[in-house]
Amino acid sequence: MPADTQHNDNEAEILQLLQEERTFERGFRLLLQTYQERLYWHIRKMVNLHDYTDEVLQNTFIKIYKGIKKFKGNSKLYTWLYRIATNETITFMNKVKKQKTTSLDNEESGLANTLHADSPLDGDEIQAVLEKAIATLPEKQRLVFNMRYFDDMSYKEISEILETSIGGLKASYHHAAKKIESYIKNRI
Amino acid sequence: MKDHKKEIAEELNEISPFLAKLKKEKKPQSGLPSNYFNNFGDRLLSRIKEEEALTPKTTANAKKDNSFWAKISWLFRPQYAIGLATMLILVVVGINMLNQTPATVVNDNPEQLLAQLSADDLNIYIDENLDEFSTEDIIETMDEQTIEQLPSTEKAFKEAKATIEKTEPIKTPSPVVEKENTIEIDDLTEEDILEILDEEEFGDEDDII
Structure with missing residues (x-):
C-alpha cells in the first residue's frame, strides 16, 4: 500500500x-x-x-x-x-x-546560544554547527528550512501550514540554505 | 512519496551541494529523555483532566442561566450600577431643563418688539404718524412684493407725459401785447382822462374822487 x-x-x-x-x-x-x-x-x-x-x-x-x-x-x-x-x-x-x-537579533543569537546549554541534537560536531546555523535564521526562514530539509514536506503543504505563497517559500528556502552553508563553512 | 523526496533532494543539490551531502550523512536524532514519548500521552491526558475538573462548574452555570436577566445582571454590580444611576439622573434633569419655559419674559429690545407687530398694525401707525417718517423709513416697512407692485419711475414718467400732452396748453397773454394795451397815466392829458371816464360810465365827478 x-x-x-x-x-x-x-x-x-x-x-x-x-x-x-x-x-x-x-x-x-x-x-x-x-x-x-x-x-x-x-x-x-x-x-x-x-x-x-x-x-x-x-x-x-x-x-x-x-x-x-x-x-x-x-x-x-x-x-x-x-x-x-x-x-x-x-x-x-x-x-x-x-x-x-532583547532585540530580535539578540533573540536569534540567544536561541543559538541555548544549543550550548542543552546537549546537541546530534553528537556529531558538524550537526551541532548546523543546528546553530539554523538558529541564527529569521523565524520564517527557519520554519521553512526545517519543514523542507528535515520533514521532507512539499511547498504546497508548507504553504497550507504557514499560509504563505509557494513562490515566497521557495525564496525563503533558497536564502536559508545559502546562509547555513556560508555559516558552517566559516566555522569548520 | 519517493518522487517527492527525490525532488527535494535534487532541489537542495542545486542550491547547496554541501548541505545535500550533509543531509545524507544525517544521524538519527537524539537528546531525548528515555521513554519520553511513551509517557507523554499519559502526562498530557492527566493534565487535561485536572484542568477540566477545575472548570466544569463555571461552564455548567453559564449554560444553566442563559436568561435575559442573567445576561444583563452585570449592570447591577455596584461599579456599573452607580455610573448607570448617575447617568439616568443627568438625563432626567437635562430633559426637564430643556422642557422648562420661563413664566414671564421681559423683552425690551425694540427690534424684537417691532417684529412682533403685524403688518396691518404697522401700516395704521405709519398712516397716523406719517410726518414722523422719512421716505426711507416707509420703504423699509414695505415688503418686497409691495415694492415690486409699485409702478417703476420710467413708467410713471411716460404715463404722466402722455396725460399732459392730451390736455390743451394754457395760453398766457404775450407781454408785448400787454405792453401795447397798457396806458401810462403820464402819457395822458386831462381831456384824455375825462374821455376814458365817460366811456367807463363812472357817473358823477364825486365818484371819481
Missing part, C-alpha cells in the same frame, strides 16, 4: 474515533501516538531546548484536544496539527523574547 494512502487511512480512522464521545479518548491517544514525535522535532528545531519543547508540545496537544471537534476536514489533519504547533511555537518564542526584553 502506498505511504500516502496509508496515511490518509490513519487520518480517517482517527477522525472517526474522535467523532463519538465513547471512542473519543481512544481516538485522541491514537492521534498522539501518530503525530507526537513529528511535532516534537518540528517544535524542538525552533526552540532548541527539550524543556521548552515539552511545554510547547503539551500546549499544542491541549489546543488540539479542545479544538478537534471544530476540525472541518478542509485540509489534511496533519497540516492542521502542524499549523497549531507552529502557532504555539511562535507564541512561545515571542513570550520568551518579551521576557528577555
Whole structure:
C-alpha cells in the first residue's frame, strides 16, 4: 500500500474515533501516538531546548484536544496539527523574547546560544554547527528550512501550514540554505 | 512519496551541494529523555483532566442561566450600577431643563418688539404718524412684493407725459401785447382822462374822487 494512502487511512480512522464521545479518548491517544514525535522535532528545531519543547508540545496537544471537534476536514489533519504547533511555537518564542526584553537579533543569537546549554541534537560536531546555523535564521526562514530539509514536506503543504505563497517559500528556502552553508563553512 | 523526496533532494543539490551531502550523512536524532514519548500521552491526558475538573462548574452555570436577566445582571454590580444611576439622573434633569419655559419674559429690545407687530398694525401707525417718517423709513416697512407692485419711475414718467400732452396748453397773454394795451397815466392829458371816464360810465365827478 502506498505511504500516502496509508496515511490518509490513519487520518480517517482517527477522525472517526474522535467523532463519538465513547471512542473519543481512544481516538485522541491514537492521534498522539501518530503525530507526537513529528511535532516534537518540528517544535524542538525552533526552540532548541527539550524543556521548552515539552511545554510547547503539551500546549499544542491541549489546543488540539479542545479544538478537534471544530476540525472541518478542509485540509489534511496533519497540516492542521502542524499549523497549531507552529502557532504555539511562535507564541512561545515571542513570550520568551518579551521576557528577555532583547532585540530580535539578540533573540536569534540567544536561541543559538541555548544549543550550548542543552546537549546537541546530534553528537556529531558538524550537526551541532548546523543546528546553530539554523538558529541564527529569521523565524520564517527557519520554519521553512526545517519543514523542507528535515520533514521532507512539499511547498504546497508548507504553504497550507504557514499560509504563505509557494513562490515566497521557495525564496525563503533558497536564502536559508545559502546562509547555513556560508555559516558552517566559516566555522569548520 | 519517493518522487517527492527525490525532488527535494535534487532541489537542495542545486542550491547547496554541501548541505545535500550533509543531509545524507544525517544521524538519527537524539537528546531525548528515555521513554519520553511513551509517557507523554499519559502526562498530557492527566493534565487535561485536572484542568477540566477545575472548570466544569463555571461552564455548567453559564449554560444553566442563559436568561435575559442573567445576561444583563452585570449592570447591577455596584461599579456599573452607580455610573448607570448617575447617568439616568443627568438625563432626567437635562430633559426637564430643556422642557422648562420661563413664566414671564421681559423683552425690551425694540427690534424684537417691532417684529412682533403685524403688518396691518404697522401700516395704521405709519398712516397716523406719517410726518414722523422719512421716505426711507416707509420703504423699509414695505415688503418686497409691495415694492415690486409699485409702478417703476420710467413708467410713471411716460404715463404722466402722455396725460399732459392730451390736455390743451394754457395760453398766457404775450407781454408785448400787454405792453401795447397798457396806458401810462403820464402819457395822458386831462381831456384824455375825462374821455376814458365817460366811456367807463363812472357817473358823477364825486365818484371819481
